[in-house]
Amino acid sequence: MATTKKKKPISTKRKKITPPKGKLGVLLPGMSGAVSTTFMAGVEAIKKGMGKPVGSLTQMGRIRLGKRTDKKSPLIKEFIPLCELDDLVFAGWDIFKDNCYEACLKAGVLDKELVEELKDTLKQTSPMPAVFSRKYVKNLNGKHLKSGKTKMELAHQLIDDIKNFKKDSGVDRLVMVWCGSTEVYIQAEPVHSSIKSFEDGLKSNHPGIPPSMIYAYAAIKCGVPYANGAPNLSADVPALIKLAKKNNVPLAGKDFKTGQTLMKTILAPGLKSRMIGLNGWFSTNILGNRDGEVLDDPYSFKTKEASKLSVLEYLFQPDLHPDLYSDVYHKVRINYYPPRGDAKEAWDNIDIFGWLGYPMQIKVNFLCRDSILAAPIVLDLVLFLDLAHKAGLDGIQEWLSFYFKSPMYGEGLYPEHDLFIQLMKLKNTLRYLKGEELITHLGLDYYNLM
Numbered sequence: 196m197a198t199t200k201k202k203k204p205i206s207t208k209r210k211k212i213t214p215p216k217g218k219l220g221v222l223l224p225g226m227s228g229a230v231s232t233t234f235m236a237g238v239e240a241i242k243k244g245m246g247k248p249v250g251s252l253t254q255m256g257r258i259r260l261g262k263r264t265d266k267k268s269p270l271i272k273e274f275i276p277l278c279e280l281d282d283l284v285f286a287g288w289d290i291f292k293d294n295c296y297e298a299c300l301k302a303g304v305l306d307k308e309l310v311e312e313l314k315d316t317l318k319q320t321s322p323m324p325a326v327f328s329r330k331y332v333k334n335l336n337g338k339h340l341k342s343g344k345t346k347m348e349l350a351h352q353l354i355d356d357i358k359n360f361k362k363d364s365g366v367d368r369l370v371m372v373w374c375g376s377t378e379v380y381i382q383a384e385p386v387h388s389s390i391k392s393f394e395d396g397l398k399s400n401h402p403g404i405p406p407s408m409i410y411a412y413a414a415i416k417c418g419v420p421y422a423n424g425a426p427n428l429s430a431d432v433p434a435l436i437k438l439a440k441k442n443n444v445p446l447a448g449k450d451f452k453t454g455q456t457l458m459k460t461i462l463a464p465g466l467k468s469r470m471i472g473l474n475g476w477f478s479t480n481i482l483g484n485r486d487g488e489v490l491d492d493p494y495s496f497k498t499k500e501a502s503k504l505s506v507l508e509y510l511f512q513p514d515l516h517p518d519l520y521s522d523v524y525h526k527v528r529i530n531y532y533p534p535r536g537d538a539k540e541a542w543d544n545i546d547i548f549g550w551l552g553y554p555m556q557i558k559v560n561f562l563c564r565d566s567i568l569a570a571p572i573v574l575d576l577v578l579f580l581d582l583a584h585k586a587g588l589d590g591i592q593e594w595l596s597f598y599f600k601s602p603m604y605g606e607g608l609y610p611e612h613d614l615f616i617q618l619m620k621l622k623n624t625l626r627y628l629k630g631e632e633l634i635t636h637l638g639l640d641y642y643n644l645m
């Protein structure tokens with residue numbers, strides 16, 4: 196008779212999370228951009244009581260504990276120890292040298308009056324010179340740059356910046372969030388496969404290593420948690436994932452899930468849950484900010500397109516539901532249209548079908564503000580990555596998929612795109628970290644059925 200092998204029990208060992216002490220340094224490559232400046236100015240405005248952190252789960256979200264009848268739903272920030280907004284200190288890099296006040300005005304996202312009120316604080320922060328090459332972002336041309344013979348030399352200059360900032364500012368811990376431009380499309384290749392091949396590539400200036408990977412390498416080498424808000428690979432290659440595991444560094448990415456894709460991952464799971472069929476999904480956008488200008492280059496657009504397209508493929512699982520989703524035409528367009536600035540407009544035409552194949556249509560016209568949707572994501576990632584680090588979680592943080600269009604995922608898995616599953620996963624991770632019972636929503640016990 197075959198002996199049944201005993202399954203290894205899931206580890207219940209949790210590192211005790213101590214409340215954060217001291218300041219948390221937030222490092223932002225792309226510090227002069229729309230997302231970074233809206234995030235930093237927003238935090239300062241919130242600290243002064245000039246606005247509320249709308250869109251931020253860490254600041255406004257609640258988490259249910261125990262049974263529904265217990266009526267216990269504390270604020271997430273009261274449930275789990277997170278760094279306070281007052282303890283955030285900003286630093287970063289950009290290819291333009293404007294201080295944060297000037298950059299915020301140029302980005303044009305926030306009202307001038309609000310920015311003027313924050314002038315004294317914002318003026319105190321300016322970006323450090325960037326690691327940049329036009330080979331990877333063709334439509335930008337800044338002059339505030341580092342120089343070095345090799346990519347390894349540049350990585351060491353970033354490492355020195357990180358160490359010096361930590362020493363000079365007296366921060367206790369650090370987190371880095373890439374808010375830099377979308378780089379040209381690059382696929383993983385042998386240079387990304389091991390720590391050794393990657394470091395050799397840095398020394399030999401391998402073209403497969405763009406600036407965002409050099410920043411990610413520098414962060415991980417310094418033991419700093421890293422998140423990537425753009426769709427370029429950055430830390431999402433085996434070499435950097437291995438290095439992160441080795442150095443106990445949590446990683447998250449890629450590509451902040453904000454406007455149109457946020458809508459997609461709200462609508463698509465709903466349609467799929469009711470087994471409504473899909474023939475096509477046409478998405479188009481106009482946006483006129485610097486991000487739009489960068490994406491006007493077909494090589495950067497290809498990186499963004501791949502990120503935006505992957506969502507539906509995974510969500511609808513055509514292999515499991517061939518009658519409903521095997522023949523979906525999915526198209527995404529982004530058009531640079533300067534008059535709109537950061538106020539993007541997105542249109543979606545969704546061709547669906549129901550009972551007996553009868554066709555129907557849904558139209559979505561989202562007049563959104565890209566950076567207003569992205570800023571709270573940056574805040575949440577900063578606080579949750581710091582938490583993950585303190586809790587001893589390292590490598591890919593799949594529970595933060597909630598924030599990304601193109602979530603990083605472990606070998607042999609597929610990415611989870613359904614916003615509602617992502618949220619459940621995130622909240623259950625918080626419950627797990629605090630030793631609370633996980634919530635399955637089974638609920639039979641309320642009716643004495645178990």
Ligand SMILES: NC(=O)c1ccc[n+]([C@@H]2O[C@H](COP(=O)([O-])OP(=O)(O)OC[C@H]3O[C@@H](n4cnc5c(N)ncnc54)[C@H](O)[C@@H]3O)[C@@H](O)[C@H]2O)c1
Nearest residue numbers: 225227228229230289325375376377425451453485486565
């Ligand atoms: N705004 C959103 O809602 C949103 C959503 C998803 C993803 N993103 C991504 O987030 C990133 C930032 O968006 P944004 O709207 O702030 O763009 P932005 O163009 O306003 O800002 C990007 C900044 O990065 C700087 N930069 C480029 N390469 C750099 C480098 N190597 N080192 C340092 N700085 C560098 C640029 O000079 C610019 O100031 C983009 O990649 C964008 O695609 C944004």
